[in-house]
Amino acid sequence: MDLKPFISFSEYAIAELDEWNRQGGKIAGVYCIYAPNELIRAAGIVPVSLCGKKQTPIRDAEKDLPASFCPLIKSSYGYAVTDTCPFFGFSDFIIAETTCDGKKKMYELMKEIRPLHLMHLPHTQNSPAALEYWISGLRELEEFLYAQSGSKITESALKAEIRLQNEIRKELYDLMILAADRRSPLTAREILAVQESKSFSVYPETYLDQLRKLKSELEEYYTRTDLTEKKGVRILLTGCPVGKGSEKAVTIAEELGAHVVCMENCSGLKGLTLPVDEEGDPYEAIARRYLQVPCSCMTPNHGREESIRELAAVYEVDAIIDLTWIGCHTYNAESTTLGRFVEREMGLPFLHIETDYSESDAEQLRTRIEAFMELAE
Ligand code: SF4
Numbered sequence: 001m002d003l004k005p006f007i008s009f010s011e012y013a014i015a016e017l018d019e020w021n022r023q024g025g026k027i028a029g030v031y032c033i034y035a036p037n038e039l040i041r042a043a044g045i046v047p048v049s050l051c052g053k054k055q056t057p058i059r060d061a062e063k064d065l066p067a068s069f070c071p072l073i074k075s076s077y078g079y080a081v082t083d084t085c086p087f088f089g090f091s092d093f094i095i096a097e098t099t100c101d102g103k104k105k106m107y108e109l110m111k112e113i114r115p116l117h118l119m120h121l122p123h124t125q126n127s128p129a130a131l132e133y134w135i136s137g138l139r140e141l142e143e144f145l146y147a148q149s150g151s152k153i154t155e156s157a158l159k160a161e162i163r164l165q166n167e168i169r170k171e172l173y174d175l176m177i178l179a180a181d182r183r184s185p186l187t188a189r190e191i192l193a194v195q196e197s198k199s200f201s202v203y204p205e206t207y208l209d210q211l212r213k214l215k216s217e218l219e220e221y222y223t224r225t226d227l228t229e230k231k232g233v234r235i236l237l238t239g240c241p242v243g244k245g246s247e248k249a250v251t252i253a254e255e256l257g258a259h260v261v262c263m264e265n266c267s268g269l270k271g272l273t274l275p276v277d278e279e280g281d282p283y284e285a286i287a288r289r290y291l292q293v294p295c296s297c298m299t300p301n302h303g304r305e306e307s308i309r310e311l312a313a314v315y316e317v318d319a320i321i322d323l324t325w326i327g328c329h330t331y332n333a334e335s336t337t338l339g340r341f342v343e344r345e346m347g348l349p350f351l352h353i354e355t356d357y358s359e360s361d362a363e364q365l366r367t368r369i370e371a372f373m374e375l376a377e
């Protein structure tokens with residue numbers, strides 16, 4: 001099975017972005033899955049994820065930001081201010097969003113480093129006024145993209161991007177179900193790499209082909225008759241985004257014999273079951289779809305509970321771990337209601353872990369996850 005394009009996604013992406021940059025192509029740095037890929041790509045711009053996932057730049061970030069901010073914000077800002085992230089280096093401008101308070105205030109500092117467009121996101125999902133506000137926000141983004149790239153977004157380009165991104169979301173979702181098979185040869189960190197690569201693909205068609213190839217390799221693998229089923233507790237991971245560098249809880253759970261078969265967070269499956277409607281006005285369809293992303297910055301955020309209920313059934317999970325970063329008030333607070341929902345409505349064991357990017361609590365985490373595994377068996 002060829003996992004190299006996924007495991008080494010950063011090296012491939014750096015080479016492709018370098019080439020794209022040399023040809024005069026524009027690159028947008030993004031920090032959130034509310035950033036509408038379809039609109040950005042229809043303007044001929046490549047979006048690339050800049051979310052910081054490593055501890056290293058945090059010390060520099062804390063010179064400007066409160067130490068109590070979440071590590072994702074501090075790591076992201078730290079990379080920008082120290083100019084140590086190649087992806088930030090490639091970004092001509094930033095497309096930011098008003099999700100959590102920490103990010104909003106961090107962006108006020110970041111705009112001194114790079115041109116930055118702030119998308120104003122409503123904090124509720126189901127009112128007509130919220131949708132109208134968000135649609136006008138997308139129109140503002142369109143103007144900004146045009147000013148940056150000089151390319152007008154045409155309806156046909158937008159519809160083509162909608163079809164392509166829908167296809168990618170569907171293919172990735174189906175592949176992840178296959179990868180969660182009890183006979184799967186893939187580890188959680190390999191699955192994480194497949195998911196994470198999505199936000200680093202310069203050419204989405206290539207990523208789609210890679211997903212299809214891996215899917216057919218997995219299907220072929222399962223035709224073998226000598227495979228055994230993995231034992232161990234099947235975990236659904238929810239909460240804050242996790243990636244290469246901030247995956248310590250995933251590593252610990254797997255070392256203890258559990259299988260993290262489903263990652264519901266933004267670095268995983270969040271939003272993959274939400275296609276953009278391919279009929280009608282594409283702007284409104286994009287606005288409707290993105291507004292339904294179930295993030296804790298929304299209130300209420302019942303979509304997250306429903307998504308977890310659906311994914312837990314599809315992935316046949318035994319237990320749920322809610323991983324939140326210290327300083328992330330919205331996900332930390334939401335853990336109380338989510339825990340009640342999981343235990344009372346779904347009848348599954350629930351563990352809330354609040355941690356950061358350092359390794360200082362690794363042993364304590366190991367003890368808690370081990371005790372939880374025994375409970376869930
Ligand atoms: S958790 Fe919320 S704010 Fe963070 S990337 Fe996801 S949607 Fe954006």
Ligand code: SF4
Pocket residue numbers: 070071072073099100101102103240241297325327328329330331
């Ligand atoms: S993890 Fe929480 S506090 Fe950190 S950027 Fe995301 S929503 Fe904001």
